[in-house]
């Protein structure tokens with residue numbers, strides 16, 4: 001089953017013998033032939049590449065797609081998918097914006113049960129508590145290693161260049177958890193041991209806003225070459241959407257539900273009820289020792305861009321400087337961003353030196 | 355393109371229009387007086403509004419979307435949007451939000467020129483649009499007032515499930531009502547709510563009759579531009595009031611009289627005397643050049659006989675009525691059933707059905723830059739509806755309240771070519 005950003009409970013799919021395949025739009029070199037005919041110029045790029053890849057047969061191996069409720073574009077794309085690909089399973093995962101276990105939790109649980117039944121109806125194994133517990137354990141280990149990689153990058157960013165980490169995280173979207181966990185472990189071991197990687201005079205920045213449509217890899221490299229160490233980010237967020245281990249004892253489906261209600265990141269796609277908007281971002285900046293924040297959102301991305309003024313205000317309450325730019329997944333020119341990020345990194349270094 | 359003027363007689367105000375104007379004026383007077391009178395007010399949204407519930411607590415609704423569109427009609431939104439963008443709001447996002455924020459920062463002067471009260475509650479009914487959630491998160495930062503979040507699930511598979519209904523009812527019981535009790539200091543009174551809901555159903559019957567009157571040839575109403583006025587009371591602060599019941603009864607009688615006389619719709623520039631094209635319209639109107647936009651249709655004798663925009667506050671023509679016997683369930687069903695909460699296949703079905711039921715010559719999509727909820731997928735809708743109905747579709751682009759995105763010459767050209775094509779098709783069919 002393919003799934004779109006940001007988050008689906010992959011454990012559930014895995015427990016039923018289904019391979020979750022994370023889809024994140026297209027690379028810059030994907031030629032959009034048909035996708036553009038489905039979208040006006042003022043809509044982000046991800047849905048057009050997704051349609052392109054669907055129509056050109058790239059997703060033929062998938063039995064279906066899950067569309068998490070993160071914005072109106074993905075929401076409407078779910079309906080288009082139903083019509084364009086009537087034979088595959090299309091599930092709109094309506095994640096709750098009410099975080100009371102008895103209300104939003106109950107709703108989400110029933111939604112997951114219906115997803116599980118739909119998968120079983122298409123030949124997946126019926127869901128059992130034991131299988132789900134085992135899957136949770138596997139994904140806990142998987143997420144733990146991602147957290148370790150992020151922690152290592154925070155401590156020694158020169159050891160974990162983001163353009164490398166990013167590729168590892170992307171690769172993990174399309175292979176079974178049984179393969180991605182050793183891949184993470186290997187990368188962690190290799191890069192930790194690599195003594196040739198030495199610190200450089202770079203500014204530590206947190207990159208935020210890129211949780212759905214992804215920046216081209218060249219953009220990440222551009223930021224690094226412009227003098228930035230990326231010490232925290234929103235890229236390929238499914239690996240970190242749930243922040244800690246999900247309990248393996250008790251009712252495992254309920255544990256998955258509770259994890260979303262109480263332990264998910266404060267994404268712009270989620271309603272922040274009682275906390276201060278941006279508090280989570282500031283905490284992340286503190287935890288990662290970020291010296292600057294880069295607001296880096298896809299053009300026309302409603303959740304990121306509507307959220308940004310609040311996030312900026314929150315960052316401005318701290319002493320951390322920020323800058324902002326937009327991108328599309330198919331951008332090929334980064335001269336302006338390179339200059340902007342370079343100036344930003346230089347100013348940070350200048351001030352931290354002073 | 356057309357040489358014979360389609361609009362001839364001078365426009366005059368019907369008594370329903372006068373009544374509506376008075377209702378609105380009274381409402382804004384009460385809002386302006388709220389700081390002194392102590393009346394409570396809640397800001398909330400059109401789709402999924404809970405007007406009857408608010409009224410049962412004597413809370414006055416304020417609809418920021420309606421303020422934004424009214425600001426656009428008064429030529430204020432360019433400056434409001436500029437003010438919001440200066441504060442860091444992206445040029446890419448919904449201009450209703452930016453207009454509202456700009457208006458707030460410029461003194462919060464409402465459509466009648468009076469200052470709007472600050473909200474005692476932000477009733478965040480998250481129906482059919484993700485932006486609503488961000489909008490009230492933004493307002494909360496300025497108003498520091500309580501927020502009641504009502505998350506309404508999306509009808510992704512084209513139907514309302516028990517799970518969705520239960521979820522919404524649970525939130526009404528455990529989140530929205532307690533918050534209203536807290537803000538007003540009053541207890542929830544279900545009998546009062548039922549009485550409002552009964553009045554809603556009465557008004558809804560008459561509204562549906564009015565909208566369906568467009569099945570007549572010629573249509574006595576314009577079901578897009580004209581319908582904006584007809585749906586005003588029921589989409590805003592008046593659903594469930596005796597005023598709304600009276601308004602819709604009066605409107606119905608006026609339209610019945612127009613049918614009897616074989617008259618076409620009234621436009622700001624007069625009556626459409628010769629109905630040349632019957633059109634179904636998808637998407638919201640442009641508000642900054644509303645009159646000019648309408649004139650581009652009426653000059654050609656193009657009459658909108660059905661529209662989806664007139665369903666954003668409730669798709670009553672499919673049979674839904676507020677049901678006083680099941681007060682919370684009916685509010686849940688209402689929220690779940692608003693147009694932008696429908697799946698794309700359902701929207702396509704509805705448009706196709708309108709084309710045949712209203713004997714339309716074709717359909718037009720006005721795709722607005724602001725609104726992903728409406729716009730994402732509209733090109734797919736265009737192709738599908740054309741294929742299913744066999745009737746030609748037209749596509750124009752503009753925006754809701756940002757005048758920078760209304761290119762009059764461009765839109766006029768496109769409309770003229772579209773109507774020309776309809777003419778040619780008709781001539782071809784006749785020969």
Ligand code: SF4
Nearest residue numbers: 044071212213301302
């Ligand atoms: S990039 Fe933003 S607007 Fe586009 S699909 Fe993703 S979340 Fe939605």
Ligand code: SF4
Nearest residue numbers: 448483485725726727
């Ligand atoms: S995005 Fe569309 S539905 Fe949402 S607030 Fe803006 S105009 Fe309304």
